[in-house]
Amino acid sequence: MADSIFTHSYLLLFLPLVSFVFIGLWMARKYPKMSGEVATLMAALNTIYSIGLATAYYRQVLSHPDLFPNRTLLCFDLAWLNFSPNLTANLGIYLDPISVMMVVVITIISLMVNIYSIGYMKDDPAFGRFFALLALFTFSMLGLVVSSNILQMFVFWELVGVSSYSLIGFWYQKPSAVAASKKAFIVTRFADAFFLIGILTVSFQAQSFDFQILNLPKTIALLNHTILLGGMQVNLLTVATLLIFAGGWGKSAMFPLHIWLPDAMEGPTPVSSIIHSATMVVAGVFLTARMFPLFSEAASTMALIQFIGAFTAIFAAIIAITQRDIKRILAFSTLSQLGYMLFSLGVAKIAMAGDSAPNLNSLGYSAAMYHVFTHAFFKCMLFLGAGSLIHAVHSNDLMAMGGLKKMMPKTYWSILAACLAIAGIFPFSGFWSKDAILLAALQSGHYVTFSVGLVTGGLTAFYMFRFFFLAFHGKARSKQHDVHEDPWMTFPIVVLTIPTLGAGLLEHFFTKEVIASSLSYAEHFAHPAWLPIVASLVGFSGIGLAWTFYGHGNTEKAEEWRKRFEPVYLLIQNKFYIDEIYLFITHKIIFQGIGTPVKWVDRNIVDGVMNLCGTALHLGSKAVRLAQNGQLQLYLGVTVIGLTALLFLGR
């Protein structure tokens, strides 16, 4: 039984793909109203299957460390592209602790989002298309996490990009949605170009695409030498890992490539939910984790990952404080949480076989993965809740809400749980994963990163509760009176409170099971008892501050403070003008400064030469055409004279 579940592991990808093709090609047109139910049914089947797969994996692989010392299982493998006898790209399904975890999370989130969308997209004319694209998105992301080799991962990586493009621009009648989808695609694609170069570099050196081989100490040894690049001596391992990380940089929207993520809010809210919780944006974190043994040997890359993660965490948290669009608050919150995951990976270190480095700290790795896990559920629920609020008051603006507690009690309590979780309050799931991340930063001796993480925790608590109080407490600022909760939409929100409350219990399991080797960190570093207390205090002070400012649902006190720091406030509210800087660079420098002269040269000189050749030929042919008058006897006469001439010349 358990073996056949591994043999048929392709079903995991097959079900959403069938759902996409079936709904997209046929059902969306014939029976659009039914496609939501069909998509949900398929997602449910896939969820059941993935949970079965995870259980089998746990029973068969994790429980038999003697049979599977690496805790990995390649349960489906098919030769796909044969570049040369010793370089083949396979199509495979590769199960290890992190991919199994991701599969379970993605399928559950996808199921919840599907159920929610039946209610949320009810009146949309393109109801069927939405579910087809959602299935495609799920398919791409599942393919990404179970890929056995980096080339296959890249294929699905791009598929994720394409499906997110079509989902962000789902309402293509809106020019802003089209612009947002283009921005998301171009920015991530820009990063993917570097990713592809990185793949080629690493695979060329290792003569393989398989993750199992790429992560071997042998590959690291092959890569770890100095090369001359643009007149500079650089380490090839550093360059290659940086190039690969660039892909994750764009997909996970780390600073300064974060600009597409807030704009991606133009898509329908369920899309934002799935992009932000289990898919797309965690792909970068996942990629870093997947290639972790390789990355952890490149000290500069790890330092950069740590820096970028920590910076983005606090940067996004600061911006989130000033935003008024609730979805944008959540988008910046996602950025901030992804920053947590990345800096946690950045401080981690895994000892390779036979190597016992003194600063061994695998906790960062498992903590990052654990945070991916807990974050997925509460962030998904926050977005779904935000969607319900938007549905209720027909506005994204925080200032148009308020007083929704009485009208939407189920949403209220669920979102309260999610806000407490993201703020890191005991015993909600976020408390455990954030605590683990902070502990990892502290143990690795990166005190700056640790304090950034701590401060960001306080900011997170503040902006989440600002959102919470302004939306639910105080007087209603909206004119909508027929606010109600749609059961299709409320159900997933309520269901998601279960992992939000209970995922904390899995902490031990994660730190024990997600890391393949090296459980020795527990002996090396004791868990300082003050850390959870300090972290909770910071979280509570954030909530307290939010309560004093916005607790009664009014904004007078905050207004006062805003006036006092007007220029700073404006700077933050406008996201530090980074979009404007990008626009300046692209429009003023690239388009006008470089593009216009290049265009002139192309239009006038390059095209001119080509047109000249064409004109000369045209004129020549005109001259030749004069001799062709259609007079048969002239032709014959010329032929006779010509033949006679040839006769005499031949003599």
Next chain:
Amino acid sequence: MTLSHFIVLSLMLCAIGVHGVLTRRNLIGILLSVEVILNGANLNFAAFAHFRASDPTAGAIFPIFVMAVSACEMAVALAIIISMYRRKRRLDVYRLEELNG
């Protein structure tokens, strides 16, 4: 009668044919003139085969081939000319100049 007589005769036939091809305005006339040129050539073949070749039959077969092939050509050419006449109601080559460039 020597070979020279035949060569002169065939030359004359050929020249008459060429003159006819170049000067006749009627397409049928041009077709007939082509036949005359071919006949001049045939005569040449036959004469050389008779006077010079060790095996005269080999030379005699050639004119027969030429005649057979030219008969086929004529059939095709006549078909074209007839259809052209049906369309244009005239066979004056000076007027038929659709094939100019």
